[in-house]
Amino acid sequence: MDATPILQLNDIRLGYKHDHRMKVVVDGYTMQVPAGEIVCLLGPSGCGKTTVLRAIAGFEPVYAGQILLDGQVIAESGRMLEPEHRRIGMMFQDYALFPHLTIEQNVAFGLRKQSQQARKQRVDELLGLVRLSDLRDRYPHELSGGQQQRVALIRSLAPSPKLLLLDEAFSNLDTEIRQQLVVEVRSILKHSGISAILVTHNLEEAEAIADHIGTMKDGKLQGWRRMDRASGCH
Numbered sequence: 586m587d588a589t590p591i592l593q594l595n596d597i598r599l600g601y602k603h604d605h606r607m608k609v610v611v612d613g614y615t616m617q618v619p620a621g622e623i624v625c626l627l628g629p630s631g632c633g634k635t636t637v638l639r640a641i642a643g644f645e646p647v648y649a650g651q652i653l654l655d656g657q658v659i660a661e662s663g664r665m666l667e668p669e670h671r672r673i674g675m676m677f678q679d680y681a682l683f684p685h686l687t688i689e690q691n692v693a694f695g696l697r698k699q700s701q702q703a704r705k706q707r708v709d710e711l712l713g714l715v716r717l718s719d720l721r722d723r724y725p726h727e728l729s730g731g732q733q734q735r736v737a738l739i740r741s742l743a744p745s746p747k748l749l750l751l752d753e754a755f756s757n758l759d760t761e762i763r764q765q766l767v768v769e770v771r772s773i774l775k776h777s778g779i780s781a782i783l784v785t786h787n788l789e790e791a792e793a794i795a796d797h798i799g800t801m802k803d804g805k806l807q808g809w810r811r812m813d814r815a816s817g818c819h
């Protein structure tokens with residue numbers, strides 16, 4: 586990985602404190618995400634994948650080492666930048682769309698500070714990207730699982746994050762829809778130049794979406810594989 590990194594994890598330690606005792610989950614963990622590239626963390630249940638993503642998002646503290654986003658330190662021991670100030674988007678397995686808001690309102694949610702016109706333009710563009718413009722006035726329960734996941738994706742992309750985190754984002758979907766959506770998400774991320782980290786236990790999914798696959802075991806990175814993609818496959 587030799588391009589300029591959008592994200593750097595330098596020798597970080599993560600864990601959980603209970604009753605003043607610390608359970609270390611990840612230690613001496615170092616990785617980089619090159620700008621515009623998609624990295625996948627693959628590994629068995631309990632190896633620490635979600636903990637790493639949660640620390641990058643700002644939901645778990647870093648007990649040693651540093652996390653840098655676009656060259657700026659966003660977390661180190663005793664210091665964390667709030668999640669809402671990190672410009673990191675997130676998309677998780679359970680969609681987490683707001684049930685009482687329409688599709689359009691869900692997508693616009695992170696754009697409240699923008700003018701009405703700018704917001705409308707961005708929402709129109711994103712709905713068009715995933716071909717859901719006709720369903721803008723529906724509520725989440727009126728959409729299929731695959732459609733809901735597309736809405737969750739564009740909602741997380743709406744504020745133009747520097748990095749998108751996807752935690753088992755496709756696990757709830759049928760195989761066929763999952764395969765289609767993975768290809769579509771890769772194309773959207775590449776088209777918008779957004780870097781991403783995806784966590785999964787599914788090798789096929791990792792190979793379909795990632796530029797680099799990191800294999801994790803017991804809180805450690807075992808190694809990296811660069812996917813060889815012919816040009817035009819993006």
Ligand SMILES: Nc1ncnc2c1ncn2[C@@H]1O[C@H](COP(=O)(O)OP(=O)(O)OP(=O)(O)O)[C@@H](O)[C@H]1O
Pocket residue numbers: 601608610628629630631632633634635636637786
């Ligand atoms: N809030 C918590 N308190 C204590 N231990 C936790 C907590 N959350 C996770 N752990 C432990 O940390 C370890 C890593 O969990 P993590 O969820 O990061 O793994 P994972 O690789 O994402 O697993 P999965 O694929 O099942 O989601 C596990 O041993 C887990 O039991």
